[in-house]
Amino acid sequence: EDQVTQSPEALRLQEGESSSLNCSYTVSGLRGLFWYRQDPGKGPEFLFTLYSAGEEKEKERLKATLTKKESFLHITAPKPEDSATYLCAVQDSGQGNLIFGKGTKLSVKP
Amino acid sequence: GAGVSQSPSNKVTEKGKDVELRCDPISGHTALYWYRQSLGQGLEFLIYFQGNSAPDKSGLPSDRFSAERTGGSVSTLTIQRTQQEDSAVYLCASSPPGTDTQYFGPGTRLTVL
Numbered sequence: 001e002d003q004v005t006q007s008p009e010a011l012r013l014q015e016g017e018s019s020s021l022n023c024s025y026t027v028s029g030l031r032g033l034f035w036y037r038q039d040p041g042k043g044p045e046f047l048f049t050l051y052s053a054g055e056e057k058e059k060e061r062l063k064a065t066l067t068k069k070e071s072f073l074h075i076t077a078p079k080p081e082d083s084a085t086y087l088c089a090v091q092d093s094g095q096g097n098l099i100f101g102k103g104t105k106l107s108v109k110p
Numbered sequence: 111g112a113g114v115s116q117s118p119s120n121k122v123t124e125k126g127k128d129v130e131l132r133c134d135p136i137s138g139h140t141a142l143y144w145y146r147q148s149l150g151q152g153l154e155f156l157i158y159f160q161g162n163s164a165p166d167k168s169g170l171p172s173d174r175f176s177a178e179r180t181g182g183s184v185s186t187l188t189i190q191r192t193q194q195e196d197s198a199v200y201l202c203a204s205s206p207p208g209t210d211t212q213y214f215g216p217g218t219r220l221t222v223l
Contacts, residue, residue: 004152032210043114043201043214044153087153091210096166097143097155098212 002027002092006101013078013108021073021104023088033071034098035064036087044087047073078108112136114215116202122221123192131187131218135204142185143205143212144177148198156200159185192222 003026013019025033032051036044048057050066057064061082063074073086085105089098115134123129135142144156155169159179170176174192179185189196199219203212 034211036214041216043203043216046211046213049211089153096141096158096160097169098145098153099155100145100153102150102152 002090002099004088004090004099004101006086006088006104008104009102010105011107013075013106015079015108015110016077018074018076018078020075021086021088021106023071023073023101024069025071025088025090027090027092027099029093031091031093031095033066034089034091035071035073036089038085038087038103047086075106078106080108080110082106083108114202114204114213116200116215116218118218119216120219120221122223124223125194126191128188128190129192129220131189131200131220133185133187133202133215135183135185135202136206136213138206139204139213140182140207141205141212142179143203144185144187145201145203146198147201147217153201156187189220192220194222196220197222 005024007022032049035047038044048064053068055066061076065072085103087103089100117132140161142159145153147153157177158166174190177187199217201217203214205212
């Protein structure tokens with residue numbers, strides 16, 4: 001059964017304190033791994049898609065990496081506006097839907 | 111351009127009533143998805159429409175849930191005889207042709223009293 005596990009559930013950082021969020025997954029055939037950001041009361045906002053092990057993508061202070069079993073979202077020198085819940089999802093080959101983890105709630109204090 | 115829109119943004123109903131939730135996908139997007147997000151839970155897939163193909167209904171939790179997509183655009187999710195456990199945020203997403211990236215709407219928060 002396809003499964004996505006995110007850790008930690010919650011992370012508190014000081015502004016400028018870099019860290020990483022983990023997404024471990026089990027899938028029969030990976031079609032894609034997706035990272036989203038979700039602010040309270042809003043729908044998920046697309047960040048990255050990764051397709052194969054070794055792939056990396058960057059956007060501002062965020063960098064996503066992928067191995068055959070997990071993905072990391074690295075946050076460099078975070079700012080308070082980076083506070084949000086970060087969601088990881090996988091798409092199994094032959095499937096259209098995404099399978100989501102429960103997310104990591106990130107709080108960045110000034 | 112305009113994103114995915116959903117209406118209503120909030121819906122409060124009484125147990126046993128039927129509700130309809132609406133999703134307007136991004137223009138030109140051929141795939142449309144419904145998910146629900148319960149407190150403390152991850153997003154749960156409900157149903158998926160791709161072009162003119164038969165929808166993938168494998169995520170619908172019971173036969174009280176149904177959805178249709180008219181003219182390849184607007185979709186309506188219907189929940190009959192609502193129960194308290196149906197309370198959740200219902201999210202719609204759409205994808206353009208040739209990509210797997212799903213773009214989400216703001217959701218409809220359903221509360222069943």
